[in-house]
Amino acid sequence: MLLCVIALFCKACIVRDVQPKITSEVKTSASDLALSYSMPKNVTINGIDYLQSQAPVGIFGGTLVSSTIGEGPKTFNPFNCKDNTSAIMSGVMYDGLFTTNPVTGEVAPKLAKGYTISPDGKVYTIYLRQGIRWSDGKPITADDVVFTWQNIIFGGMGDTSTRDSLVINGKLPTVRKYGDNVVVFSTPEPYAPFLRMLSAPIAPKHVFYDAVQKGNAYFDSFLSTNAKPKDFVVSGAFKLKEYVPAQRVVFERNPNYYEINAKNQKLPYLDKLVYLIVGDLNNEVLKFEAKELDVISLQGSKVARYKSLESHSDFKLYNLGPDTGTMYISMNLNNRKNDKGKYYVNPIKQKWFSDLNFRTAVDYAVDRKSMVLNIANGIGEPLFTPESLNSIYLNKKLKPYDKNLDKAKALLKKSGFRTDKKGRLFDKDGHRVEFDLYTNAGNTEREAIGVMVKQDLEDLGMKVNFKPIEFNSLVNKLVSTFDWDMVIMGLTGSPLEPNGGKNVWLSDGRLHMFNMRTPQEGKIGILPWERELDEMFDKGALATKFEDRKVYYDKYQEIVYTQKPMIYIYSPIRIVAIRNKFKNIYPTSLGGLTHNIEEIYINKGSKIQGH
Amino acid sequence: MDTIKYIFKRILQTIPLLIIVSMISFFIIRLSPVDPLAELKLNPSVSPETVEKERARLGLDKPVIVQYGKWAISFVKGDLGVTSTGEKVSQKLAERIPNTLLLTAIVILLTWLVGVPLGIIAAVHWRSNFDRLLTVLTSIGMAIPSFFFAVLLLMFAVKTGWFPIGGLTSPNFVDMSFGEKFWDITHHLILPVIVLFTISLAGLQRQMRANMLDVLDSDYVKFARAKGLSEWVVIYKHALRNAVNPMITLLGFEFAGLLSGAALTEYVFQYTGLGRLILEAVMKSDINLVMASLMMGAVMLILGNLIADILLIITDPRIRSKA
Numbered sequence: 029m030l031l032c033v034i035a036l037f038c039k040a041c042i043v044r045d046v047q048p049k050i051t052s053e054v055k056t057s058a059s060d061l062a063l064s065y066s067m068p069k070n071v072t073i074n075g076i077d078y079l080q081s082q083a084p085v086g087i088f089g090g091t092l093v094s095s096t097i098g099e100g101p102k103t104f105n106p107f108n109c110k111d112n113t114s115a116i117m118s119g120v121m122y123d124g125l126f127t128t129n130p131v132t133g134e135v136a137p138k139l140a141k142g143y144t145i146s147p148d149g150k151v152y153t154i155y156l157r158q159g160i161r162w163s164d165g166k167p168i169t170a171d172d173v174v175f176t177w178q179n180i181i182f183g184g185m186g187d188t189s190t191r192d193s194l195v196i197n198g199k200l201p202t203v204r205k206y207g208d209n210v211v212v213f214s215t216p217e218p219y220a221p222f223l224r225m226l227s228a229p230i231a232p233k234h235v236f237y238d239a240v241q242k243g244n245a246y247f248d249s250f251l252s253t254n255a256k257p258k259d260f261v262v263s264g265a266f267k268l269k270e271y272v273p274a275q276r277v278v279f280e281r282n283p284n285y286y287e288i289n290a291k292n293q294k295l296p297y298l299d300k301l302v303y304l305i306v307g308d309l310n311n312e313v314l315k316f317e318a319k320e321l322d323v324i325s326l327q328g329s330k331v332a333r334y335k336s337l338e339s340h341s342d343f344k345l346y347n348l349g350p351d352t353g354t355m356y357i358s359m360n361l362n363n364r365k366n367d368k369g370k371y372y373v374n375p376i377k378q379k380w381f382s383d384l385n386f387r388t389a390v391d392y393a394v395d396r397k398s399m400v401l402n403i404a405n406g407i408g409e410p411l412f413t414p415e416s417l418n419s420i421y422l423n424k425k426l427k428p429y430d431k432n433l434d435k436a437k438a439l440l441k442k443s444g445f446r447t448d449k450k451g452r453l454f455d456k457d458g459h460r461v462e463f464d465l466y467t468n469a470g471n472t473e474r475e476a477i478g479v480m481v482k483q484d485l486e487d488l489g490m491k492v493n494f495k496p497i498e499f500n501s502l503v504n505k506l507v508s509t510f511d512w513d514m515v516i517m518g519l520t521g522s523p524l525e526p527n528g529g530k531n532v533w534l535s536d537g538r539l540h541m542f543n544m545r546t547p548q549e550g551k552i553g554i555l556p557w558e559r560e561l562d563e564m565f566d567k568g569a570l571a572t573k574f575e576d577r578k579v580y581y582d583k584y585q586e587i588v589y590t591q592k593p594m595i596y597i598y599s600p601i602r603i604v605a606i607r608n609k610f611k612n613i614y615p616t617s618l619g620g621l622t623h624n625i626e627e628i629y630i631n632k633g634s635k636i637q638g639h
Numbered sequence: 640m641d642t643i644k645y646i647f648k649r650i651l652q653t654i655p656l657l658i659i660v661s662m663i664s665f666f667i668i669r670l671s672p673v674d675p676l677a678e679l680k681l682n683p684s685v686s687p688e689t690v691e692k693e694r695a696r697l698g699l700d701k702p703v704i705v706q707y708g709k710w711a712i713s714f715v716k717g718d719l720g721v722t723s724t725g726e727k728v729s730q731k732l733a734e735r736i737p738n739t740l741l742l743t744a745i746v747i748l749l750t751w752l753v754g755v756p757l758g759i760i761a762a763v764h765w766r767s768n769f770d771r772l773l774t775v776l777t778s779i780g781m782a783i784p785s786f787f788f789a790v791l792l793l794m795f796a797v798k799t800g801w802f803p804i805g806g807l808t809s810p811n812f813v814d815m816s817f818g819e820k821f822w823d824i825t826h827h828l829i830l831p832v833i834v835l836f837t838i839s840l841a842g843l844q845r846q847m848r849a850n851m852l853d854v855l856d857s858d859y860v861k862f863a864r865a866k867g868l869s870e871w872v873v874i875y876k877h878a879l880r881n882a883v884n885p886m887i888t889l890l891g892f893e894f895a896g897l898l899s900g901a902a903l904t905e906y907v908f909q910y911t912g913l914g915r916l917i918l919e920a921v922m923k924s925d926i927n928l929v930m931a932s933l934m935m936g937a938v939m940l941i942l943g944n945l946i947a948d949i950l951l952i953i954t955d956p957r958i959r960s961k962a
Contacts, residue, residue, distance in 0.1 A: 093810060099919055102724040110679055110689070192686035248696075248725055270813055273734045274911040275806055278813075302810045307909050311805060318797045318804045500924065503677035519681075531686075538680070538687045547687075 065614035065624075067129055068287055070141045076159030077141050079287040081295060083612045086629025088293075091300040092610065094323045094622070095312050100274055100305035104260065105251040106229040107186035120279055120301065120625075121262040122229035125154055125173065130619025133420045133524050135223055139168060139230055139263060139286075149218030149572040154226070156209040160286040162232050164261045170205035175233040177203045177213070179240050185247045190228055193527075194219070218572045221527045232261045265296045265626040277303045287626050297612075297629035322610065323621060326603045328404040328473075334605055343605045349617035350409050350417035350599040355474070355518040357394065357481060357595040359387060361543040362510050364553060372510040376459050381513070385443040387592040392429075392436040393484045400598050403476045407603060411596040413585045414533075418617040419523040421578060423585040436488055453489030462491035463513035466505065469496035474516050477597060481516065506541045516597075517541075523618060526581045530565045533584065542593040557591045642952060646945065653941045660937045661930065665710065668926055669703045675723050675924045697723060697926075710930060720927035722920070728931045731916065736898065738807060739912035742828065742905075743897045746835040751893075754840050755886070758847025762855060762882075763874060773844065780841030789834045789907035802830050805909035831908045835901055846889065850882040857881075884955060891947025895940035 066082040096113045103109060106118035125140040135143075139160070144153045160168050181190055182200050194200055199216040206212060215222055239250040251259065257268045265287070266279035279301040287295045304320065306312045309327060316324040326334055331345070338345055359381040362372045373381070380386045396410035412429075415422045444456030453461040465482060467474040475496050482492040492514075497505075505512045519539075522528045531537040535551050535558040545552055554562075561584055568580035588594060604621045606613060612627045622628065676693055679685050694700050698709060713720055719728035761770045796802035803809065807827050808820075815823060854860060855878055863873045902914030909915075913932065920928040951958050 091810070102726070110685060110693075187685070187689055188692070189686040189689050192688050252726060254726065254730060272808065272812075272911075273731075274909075274915070275808065276810055278810065304806075304810070306805075307906060307915070311907075311909055314793055314797050315804045318800060320804055498922075500674045500677040500922075503681050504674040507680050508674065538690070 063131070065131055065616070067131075067136055070137065070157075071288075072158075073288075073292060074159075077157035077286075078160075078292075079137070079157075080292075081287060081289045081624075081627050083289075083614075083624065083627045085289050085291050085293075086297045086612055086627070087632060088297050088629070089299050090297075090630035091302055092298055092322050092622075092625075092628065092630075093302045093304060093320065095304045095306050095315065095321050096277075097306055097308065097312060101253060101271075101277065103252045104255060104268060104271075105186065105247075107180050107231070108248060108250075108252075110187055117277055117303070118229065119264070120266050121260060121264045121268060121282075122231070123263045124227035124229050125156075126223070126227045128224070128227065128524060128618060130614075130616040130623040133618055135227075138227070139173075140226075143223075143226075145223070145572075149220075150215050152213040152215075152223065152226070154211045154213070156211065157286060158209055160263075161284045162261045162263060163267050163282045163284050164232075165284065166232065166234060166261075168230070168232075168263060169208045170211050171208075172230055172233045173211045174203055174205045175237070175240075176228075176231045180231060180236065181228065183240065185240060185244060190225060194222070194225065218570060220572045220577055221525050221569060224525055230263060232263070235259075235261045266301050269300070274305055276305060279303075285626065289627075296626035298625070301625065316605070322607045324605050326605060328407045328600060331407050331603045332405055334603075338605075342609070343607050345603055345605050346613070346615040346621060348602040348604060348615055348620060350411075351602050352416045352418065352523050353518050353520045354411060354414065354416055354599060355477065355516070355597045356414075357390070357514060357516050357597065358542045358593065359390070359514050360510065360512055361555075361593065364545075364549065366510070373513065376455070376457075377463055377513055380455060380461060380463075383443050384591065385439040386445075387595070389436040389439040389488060390485065391592050391595045392432045392439070393488050394481060394595065394597065395431040395484055396598055397430065399477060399480050403473060403480070404598065404600050408598045408600045411599045412589060413596060414521075414529065414588045414594065415526060415581070415585055416521055416523055417599050419521070419526070421526050421581045421585075423582040423589075425582070426585060426589045431484070433487055440488065447489045451489050452491070460491065461489070462493070465492050465494045465514045465516065466502055466512055467494075467496050467516040468499040468502045470499065473600075474518070478516050507539065507544060510544055515541075526584070527565070527569050530569070533561050533588075534565055535559070535562050557587050561587055642949070645952075646949065649945055649948070653938075656941065657934065657937060661711065661714075661934060662707065664933045665707050665926070665930060666703065668921075668924060668929055669706065671924065675699070675926070678923075696725075706926075710927070714930075714934070719931045722928045723923060723925040728927050731928065732913070732931060732935070735911060735913045735916050738910065739898060739905075739914065741824075742831060742835070742910065742912060743901070745828065745832055746839065747893050747897070749832070749836050750839045750843050751890075753836075754843035755847050757840075758844045759851055759874075759879065759882075761844065761848045762851030765852060765855075770848075777841035777844050780837045781845075783837070785834055785838050785901065786903045786907050788837065789831070789904050792830045792834060793907065796830060803827050805907075807911055831904055831910055834904050834908075843889075847882070847886060850885050851878065854878045854882040880954070884951065887950045887954065888947050890950070891943040891945075892940075894943035894946060895936070898939050899936050 068079040068081045071078050071080040096116065098113055101114040101117040102111060103114050104118050104121070106115075106122045109115040109118055123138045125138060126135045126143075127138045128134070129136040139157060140154045141157050142155045145151070146153075154173070156168070156170060156173065162168055180186070182203075184191060191200065196215060196217045196219055201213050201215040201219075201222065203211060203213050213222070213226070236250075239247050253271055253273065257270060260268045262268075262282055263286075265282055265285050267282045268277070269280040270276075270278040281296050281299055283294070285295055289295055304315065306315060312321065312324060313330060315321045326345075334343075334345060360373050361381055363375075363378045363382065365371050371378070400406060400408040400410060409417055410428055411417065413423055413426055440453070445453055445461065446456075447453050455461060465478055467478045469475070478494045478496065482494045485492050502515070506515065506517070519532065531539045532541070534540065535543070535554045536545055536547075543555070543558065551562075564580045564584040564587070568577050568584070571577045571580065604615065606621060609630050609632075611629055611631045612624065613621065614624060615621045616623065674680070675697060676690060676699070679690055679693060698706050701709075710720065719732070722728055722731060757773060761773050764770050793804060796804055803826060807824060809823050809827075812820065812823060855874075860873060860878050863877050864870075868877075898913060901912075902918045904910070905912040905914040906918065917929065917932040920932070
């Protein structure tokens with residue numbers, strides 16, 4: 029019986045896999061659709077300030093089933109989220125004062141209907157919506173906003189990263205209310221990233237007050253995954269209905285949500301929003317194919333198959349453009365000793381890595397185009413800057429270039445490197461150029477890049493020992509023990525706010541991996557271009573106008589582009605698939621597929637075609 | 640009375656054993672270069688202050704021996720501590736234990752109900768066609784890797800749409816009636832049970848067959864036959880009672896396996912059992928969770944052996960007189 033089953037599978041596989049040759053072109057349908065999307069507008073009906081959807085009116089009811097990979101949320105408390113999944117789950121339930129316009133990246137109103145900034149850039153006046161309510165019927169007022177910022181965020185509850193990044197010259201911004209619907213923030217200095225930080229979620233005071241009074245330890249476990257669904261009082265479009273550990277999170281519509289459609293009916297259209305917790309990518313794909321999932325985000329190699337299935341299936345693919353994640357090669361520039369008097373990096377290797385010609389030669393030897401073709405199946409874009417390709421601060425003047433072995437060899441020669449008859453590379457003191465290249469094992473994409481980088485560098489005569497190791501051990505090497513030579517890693521950044529990358533780029537940053545200093549070392553042994561980077565980030569954060577900030581952040585990208593502490597490889601392009609029955613889909617590069625979840629509805633008529 | 644004394648002695652013996660097991664596992668986990676805060680440290684938007692706070696909360700700023708002492712004291716008091724994400728370990732385990740028990744209990748029950756009779760039949764009809772067929776089938780069952788078989792069945796489920804793709808319940812589970820709920824869980828359990836059943840059935844059937852063959856070959860069986868007893872009495876009264884002894888020891892191990900789960904199968908089927916939870920905990924060096932599960936495993940193994948020994952005392956008069 030078993031053999032029969034196996035034989036059947038094999039047959040099925042053959043039919044499936046031999047698809048016609050695929051071109052990787054998924055047309056950028058996302059950007060065309062995005063242009064036709066208009067943000068909801070403020071309207072006032074019977075003294076209540078609603079947000080009114082501008083999208084076509086839909087049909088109420090139905091469920092959208094999405095997924096999250098991993099172990100599921102760790103907490104539903106929006107101020108405790110230290111991982112992405114928890115942040116998504118609480119983001120569904122708790123709205124902030126503002127959000128990001130998914131098309132333009134500008135700040136757009138959410139719980140607030142508008143704002144003004146004083147001419148000196150220090151005072152932010154926020155106007156709240158009148159008459160809107162929490163899911164339990166209590167009004168959302170200035171008290172909630174002041175409480176959230178004063179007692180939770182500035183009070184150091186939960187994850188303090190927002191507060192820590194807002195300390196300017198040792199001082200925090202202040203917040204005060206004027207009446208029930210006006211809140212005023214003042215920052216000690218003009219601080220541009222602040223406006224975007226106001227999109228932090230707002231907590232209902234009447235629910236959070238006791239938890240805050242009981243102190244940090246209690247707050248850390250407040251509204252954890254053990255909390256009962258009825259304890260949640262939310263402002264967002266959906267509210268927790270059920271959480272089954274390691275299986276799913278189910279949200280139901282918040283009947284008091286403040287957004288309405290063109291017919292003045294309360295949104296969202298969907299009754300339920302379900303996130304299935306799936307362990308890995310393969311399981312996610314299987315669940316999508318078995319129609320248990322409605323939405324899926326696809327990786328390079330899967331896109332081709334889905335593209336060929338699309339025409340006779342019930343789903344449609346959308347191209348969201350380049351990912352915000354960046355993948356890079358970095359060399360360890362650390363030339364200091366540890367507390368036992370031993371060099372972190374072998375001094376012989378230090379000489380190579382600190383040599384700009386060496387780093388540039390490595391850069392020119394790397395064949396980004398063939399990596400995009402072979403590893404990402406063409407679903408990617410070569411990358412040359414630390415800002416991701418969809419960043420509004422991307423420096424477009426920095427030109428891409430191709431692999432150029434001759435140029436790389438010439439640069440090495442200039443620094444005294446030479447090759448012997450067998451093509452092996454030696455430095456000017458006669459040492460064989462040999463080093464370790466690390467990445468995290470299990471990430472097949474990075475492992476594949478590692479193999480290709482190794483081959484590319486061996487064209488220059490270098491000996492590369494490629495060692496994929498376990499993720500946690502690798503991070504330990506990068507940020508604690510500093511005993512590594514070269515690494516392939518990835519980081520995610522915000523396409524809207526380069527200041528988020530300051531932990532990486534400031535010379536005493538916590539993730540300044542390529543030349544990491546211990547907290548005791550401070551800014552010891554700072555390189556001239558590191559000093560320049562520090563300056564750009566300090567100035568960039570304090571300038572308020574976009575145009576001024578762009579100048580500083582352009583310069584920072586240029587420094588990284590020329591000094592090559594990190595050699596960027598490529599950005600994968602995000603492709604998502606969603607069932608045809610869902611309407612009002614306006615995917616954008618910044619917002620993703622479901623940024624307007626409250627406007628998405630199910631077209632019942634298309635069911636016949638679907639199933 | 641002797642039996643009770645014996646049990647008491649056995650329980651006392653387990654205490655030093657548990658201490659040694661806990662020390663070895665604690666130090667091995669802590670000495671591995673896995674950093675429980677790695678994910679946090681690599682997130683650019685998390686501030687250094689938060690990382691420090693987490694380090695202090697998890698007690699990672701103290702020497703390993705102090706960490707062990709703290710853990711041991713709270714363990715003795717019955718407090719299993721919190722996971723690296725701040726949830727209660729006891730609660731985390733309590734969420735998963737019923738699921739794993741459900742799966743393993745069904746599998747063990749099925750394999751014993753099917754495996755033992757099949758083993759006896761195969762031994763009695765030694766070298767018959769039926770025996771040969773069973774040998775081939777069990778060889779396949781033993782040779783096929785569980786995860787591979789699980790993946791094959793998953794693909795089967797995707798192709799046919801007859802079975803759900805992993806998990807334990809459907810998204811609309813809460814809105815179902817009792818009958819529907821029962822069917823929903825059964826529906827989800829079929830595939831994982833098939834995998835685990837196939838794998839463990841093979842071993843059990845072969846074991847039983849070998850025991851039975853040994854016994855059938857012994858002098859007292861020959862004597863019983865010579866005496867003219869019916870074949871039925873020879874096999875089920877004389878041979879079987881002797882052949883079943885090693886199986887009881889095996890049952891003790893099966894009991895230990897009740898909670899250790901089948902991590903690989905659980906992982907492939909996205910089954911929310913202990914195996915998957917612990918696998919993920921080990922990857923993240925989530926010390927309290929890993930320690931709790933290791934201790935639980937150790938206790939279950941000791942308990943299983945104890946139960947097997949007691950059962951043996953009951954079934955075998957020879958052991959009874961020695962104890």
